Structure formats: C-alpha cells, structure tokens
Amino acid sequence: MGPLGRARAGRSLVRVEGLTKVFPGGTRALDSVTLDVAKGEFVSIIGPSGSGKSTLLRCINRLVEPTSGRVMIGGQDITAMRGAELRHARRRMAMVFQQFNLVRRSTVIRNVLTGRLGYQEGWRTLLPSFSKEHQDLAWKSLERLEIAEKANVRADTLSGGQQQRVALARALAQDPEILLADEPVASLDPETAVVVLDYLRDMNRRDGITVLCSIHHLELAKRYANRVIAMRLGKIVYDGEPGALDDAAYSRIYGRLGYD
Amino acid sequence: MADSDTTKTARRPTLDELMAESARMTRVQRTRNFLVTAIFIAIVYYTYRKTEFDAGAIISHAENMGRVLGGFSHPDTTQLPIIIKLTLETLYIAILGTTIGAVIAVPLSFFGARNLMRRNPVGTAAYFTVRFLMAVIRSIPTLFWGILWVIVIGIGPFAGVLAVTTFSVGLISKLFSEAIEATDWGPVEALTATGANPIQVVVHAVIPQVMPYMIANILYSFEVNVHSSTILGAVGAGGLGLILLEYIGLFEYPQLAMLLIVVIIMTSTIDYSSAAIRRRII
Numbered sequence: 248m249g250p251l252g253r254a255r256a257g258r259s260l261v262r263v264e265g266l267t268k269v270f271p272g273g274t275r276a277l278d279s280v281t282l283d284v285a286k287g288e289f290v291s292i293i294g295p296s297g298s299g300k301s302t303l304l305r306c307i308n309r310l311v312e313p314t315s316g317r318v319m320i321g322g323q324d325i326t327a328m329r330g331a332e333l334r335h336a337r338r339r340m341a342m343v344f345q346q347f348n349l350v351r352r353s354t355v356i357r358n359v360l361t362g363r364l365g366y367q368e369g370w371r372t373l374l375p376s377f378s379k380e381h382q383d384l385a386w387k388s389l390e391r392l393e394i395a396e397k398a399n400v401r402a403d404t405l406s407g408g409q410q411q412r413v414a415l416a417r418a419l420a421q422d423p424e425i426l427l428a429d430e431p432v433a434s435l436d437p438e439t440a441v442v443v444l445d446y447l448r449d450m451n452r453r454d455g456i457t458v459l460c461s462i463h464h465l466e467l468a469k470r471y472a473n474r475v476i477a478m479r480l481g482k483i484v485y486d487g488e489p490g491a492l493d494d495a496a497y498s499r500i501y502g503r504l505g506y507d
Numbered sequence: 508m509a510d511s512d513t514t515k516t517a518r519r520p521t522l523d524e525l526m527a528e529s530a531r532m533t534r535v536q537r538t539r540n541f542l543v544t545a546i547f548i549a550i551v552y553y554t555y556r557k558t559e560f561d562a563g564a565i566i567s568h569a570e571n572m573g574r575v576l577g578g579f580s581h582p583d584t585t586q587l588p589i590i591i592k593l594t595l596e597t598l599y600i601a602i603l604g605t606t607i608g609a610v611i612a613v614p615l616s617f618f619g620a621r622n623l624m625r626r627n628p629v630g631t632a633a634y635f636t637v638r639f640l641m642a643v644i645r646s647i648p649t650l651f652w653g654i655l656w657v658i659v660i661g662i663g664p665f666a667g668v669l670a671v672t673t674f675s676v677g678l679i680s681k682l683f684s685e686a687i688e689a690t691d692w693g694p695v696e697a698l699t700a701t702g703a704n705p706i707q708v709v710v711h712a713v714i715p716q717v718m719p720y721m722i723a724n725i726l727y728s729f730e731v732n733v734h735s736s737t738i739l740g741a742v743g744a745g746g747l748g749l750i751l752l753e754y755i756g757l758f759e760y761p762q763l764a765m766l767l768i769v770v771i772i773m774t775s776t777i778d779y780s781s782a783a784i785r786r787r788i789i
Contacts, residue, residue, distance in 0.1 A: 308700050337702035348693035353715045361711050365702025372707050375714075414697070421701050 259283040266316035276302040278481035291472035298478040300461035338365035341418030345430035351403035362420030388419040408439035428460035578760030597746035608675025616683030644677030649735040653744035664745025686720035
C-alpha cells in the first residue's frame with residue numbers, strides 16, 4: 248500500500264490486493280492496484296477515460312477476470328472462486344451500469360425480479376417465474392425507488408433516469424452488501440443525475456450498502472462520497488477525503504496524457 | 508471498458524507526412540477497386556461462354572413460350588377440385604414441417620451461437636459441430652431430402668413433411684443462432700452480476716430479446732418451405748408437384764395455367780401476410 252493508501256485492513260469489506268489486468272491486446276488497464284473499502288463507505292472513483300475505473304469495478308465481481316492479484320469480500324477470496332460459489336458471492340455485490348443494461352423488451356417489474364435470480368434454487372432456475380416471496384421483494388424495491396407505477400410497461404419506453412432507477416431497484420432487490428456503480432449517471436442530464444445519486448446515497452445511508460461508484464463529474468464525486476479515489480493509467484493516484492482534492496491533486500489526475 | 512491509454516512516446520507526425528499517407532491510401536484503394544472490377548468482368552464473361560448463353564434463342568423460340576402462356580387465356584377450371592386439394596396438402600406439409608423443424612432448431616441454435624458457446628474449449632467444439640451439421644443439411648435442397656425420405660419411408664405427404672422438417676432444422680437453427688448472436692450483451696452482463704447461473708441468464712436476458720426475431724424467422728422459413736413444397740410431389744413426396752409434372756408432360760397448358768394461378772395466389776398471400784406480421788413484431 249502506497250503513501251496515499253489508508254490502513255483499513257482490520258475492518259475492510261472489500262480488499263483489493265495487487266490487482267493487475269492486462270487485456271489480450273496488451274493494454275494494462277490495472278497496474279497492481281491495492282485498496283481497502285470499509286463497510287458503509289461511499290467511495291467515488293474518478294479519473295480520465297481509460298484510467299481503469301470500469302475494469303476495477305468489473306474485476307471486483309469478476310465480470311472481468313483479473314490477470315493477477317486478489318479481491319477479498321468480507322475475508323473471502325473472490326478470485327479463487329468458481330461456479331456456484333462465485334455466483335453466491337455475486338449476490339452480495341449488485342451492479343448498475345452507464346447504459347442501465349435492462350432487458351429492454353421485458354416489463355419493468357420483470358427486470359426488477361431478475362435481481363432475485365441468484366436466490367432461486369434447483370428446478371426453479373429453469374422457469375421464467377418467481378415465488379411470491381421474490382415478487383414481494385421486487386415490488387418493495389420498486390416502490391422504494393418510487394417508480395412502481397411504471398411496473399407493467401416495457402423497460403425501453405422509460406426515460407434514461409427512470410431506467411436507471413429501475414436498474415437500482417433491481418440492485419436493491421438483490422439485497423446486496425455492496426453496490427458497484429459503473430458511471431451510473433454518465434448517460435443522464437445533470438438534473439436527473441442528481442436524482443439518481445440521491446437514491447444511491449439513500450441506499451448507502453439507510454440500508455448500509457457500501458457504494459463504489461465510478462463517476463466522471465468531479466463536483467458530484469466530491470458531493471456524494473465520503474472518500475474519493477482517483478485513477479490514472481491503471482494506478483491509484485489519489486485516495487482521501489473529498490475536501491482534500493486540491494489543484495495539485497487535480498493536475499496529477501487529469502494532467503496531459505499522450506505525447507508528452 | 509476497453510481501456511486504451513498507453514504511454515505513447517512516439518514523435519507526432521507532421522501534417523505533410525499525414526497528407527502523403529492519405530494520398531498513398533487513396534492510390535492503394537483505387538488500384539484495388541480497379542482489380543476487383545476487372546476480375547468480376549472476367550468471371551461474368553467466362554460464365555457467359557460456359558452456359559451457352561444465347562439471347563437470340565429466346566426470340567426464335569418465342570412461339571413455344573406463346574403456347575405455354577396461352578393456357579392462361581383460358582385456364583381449365585374442371586381440374587380445380589384436385590388442384591385445391593393438393594394445394595392444401597402442400598400447405599399442410601409446409602406448416603407441419605416448419606413447426607417440427609423449429610422445435611428441433613430451438614435447442615440446437617443455442618449451441619450454434621458464437622457469443623454463448625465460444626467461451627471454453629467444450630463449448631467451442633459443440634459450436635463448430637452444430638454449425639457444420641447445419642451447413643451440411645442446408646447444402647442439400649428440400650427436393651433431394653424428399654427423394655431420400657421417399658426411399659426411406661415410401662411415397663406420400665409424410666415423406667414431404669420429413670423433407671421440409673430436415674431442411675428447416677438447418678435453416679431455422681442458423682437464423683436463430685444469428686438472432687442470438689445479435690443480442691444486446693449489456694443485460695447478459697447485468698444478470699450475470701446478480702449471481703444468476705447461465706441458464707437463468709438465457710431464460711431472462713437472451714430469450715426475451717430474441718423471441719420476436721425467432722417468430723419472424725419461423726415465418727420467413729415457412730414462406731421458403733411453401734415454395735419448395737409445391738415441387739416436392741415431383742419425387743412422390745406429396746402435394747402439387749405430381750400433377751404439375753403430369754400437366755407439363757401431357758402438354759395440358761390450360762390445366763397447368765390453372766394450377767399456376769392457384770399457386771401464385773397461395774404463395775403471394777402467404778408471403779404478403781407473413782411479411783406484414785414480421786414487420787409488426789420487430
């Protein structure tokens with residue numbers, strides 16, 4: 248852990264150790280990243296495009312296979328897991344995406360129900376139906392995101408902000424400990440972005456869900472997080488209080504890249 | 508996701524260099540276009556020689572054409588009952604063959620979808636096996652499948668149903684596989700992230716996306732099958748084909764005209780309504 252890191256190993260919920268990802272083309276998206284996130288934190292991850300924010304989030308739930316290094320969730324090594332064990336671990340980490348990634352032709356409530364898929368067992372997994380208990384949970388999350396009146400319309404008829412709220416309802420239905428938010432407001436206009444981030448903060452505070460949120464907008468990153476991590480060229484170059492992000496730190500993060 | 512930042516230390520090219528490169532690329536492109544055009548013209552000329560193409564023969568044999576088409580001026584309606592009976596049989600063969608073919612094609616098509624299968628060696632092997640078998644089935648026309656099934660189980664419409672089924676499996680599973688390959692990967696990723704297993708991901712993220720395309724593909728295959736079923740009787744596999752050959756063999760052009768009128772009405776009605784339905788669901 249570099250001089251910027253903070254010692255949180257004792258009570259960390261997410262622990263990333265020496266995580267490196269080299270894509271088949273040779274791009275080193277993550278370069279030995281080490282990071283500890285404690286339960287209940289709201290962490291904003293900032294940095295220029297291609298700095299590795301998205302890859303970091305996707306390595307945590309193994310949508311992307313890291314090349315080397317480890318990810319521990321509550322002391323369990325995610326990187327060593329396979330099959331059902333990995334799927335059970337994924338239930339603890341919900342994810343939302345820049346493009347919402349709803350099943351566009353399905354209704355809103357069916358989309359929220361998919362948040363319960365990890366909890367279905369046995370022959371049930373072969374059927375497109377859900378038990379009463381799963382349905383109740385899905386409706387409750389939909390109400391919580393204040394979009395229950397859209398439950399029976401097709402997801403692709405909603406606006407971007409509404410779709411992201413449905414995606415958050417799907418995430419909440421999953422009953423997660425961690426929320427991985429990959430540029431959740433990058434496709435939204437500024438007013439809608441604030442609405443979506445308010446829900447994210449609400450999930451963080453009321454449900455105690457630990458949030459890791461990559462975000463382009465520096466002001467929003469500082470406003471919502473209690474900790475900001477900045478990445479550049481696959482490395483963490485800032486890790487600290489939002490208030491301590493000064494001009495020097497800023498130029499270290501966003502300083503000219505390319506032909507220099 | 509494909510992070511592309513690398514520390515480039517290369518010298519920045521000058522504008523002159525960029526312009527020279529652009530001009531060079533244009534030259535390469537022009538040469539390539541010229542060569543492709545020249546090769547194509549050579550191929551067309553070669554086929555023209557090899558197929559004994561003779562536009563003059565169409566003119567000099569125009570009276571033959573007149574005799575056949577002349578039947579249309581006074582189609583023979585006395586044969587209408589048998590024509591309609593066999594037209595319906597043709598339709599039944601196409602409906603049943605397409606349906607059974609689609610049912611068999613659904614599971615196969617998942618194994619033939621690149622995006623689902625080519626993620627590990629076992630899946631890749633299954634993918635290539637399925638794709639190869641489907642290509643072999645499609646390379647043999649429905650009429651030849653008809654001959655084969657008539658040899659196996661004898662003359663009659665059942666052989667025709669099996670011929671249409673066989674060809675449909677090859678056709679529909681290819682179309683389905685391609686529909687599956689065109690699915691939006693975002694929801695697949697999102698559901699994987701919830702802890703869903705691969706079957707759940709297919710049931711909840713892939714099937715809802717591909718369903719309308721599957722129905723459209725089945726309708727399209729049905730159109731193709733109606734067309735190929737009209738000739739199946741020529742090899743004894745049921746439907747119109749037998750009397751079609753008979754009318755031609757006996758120079759019964761008014762009866763042939765009647766048969767063709769019924770076929771044209773049937774196929775164009777089916778093509779039109781199928782296309783209208785396909786437009787609506789996609």
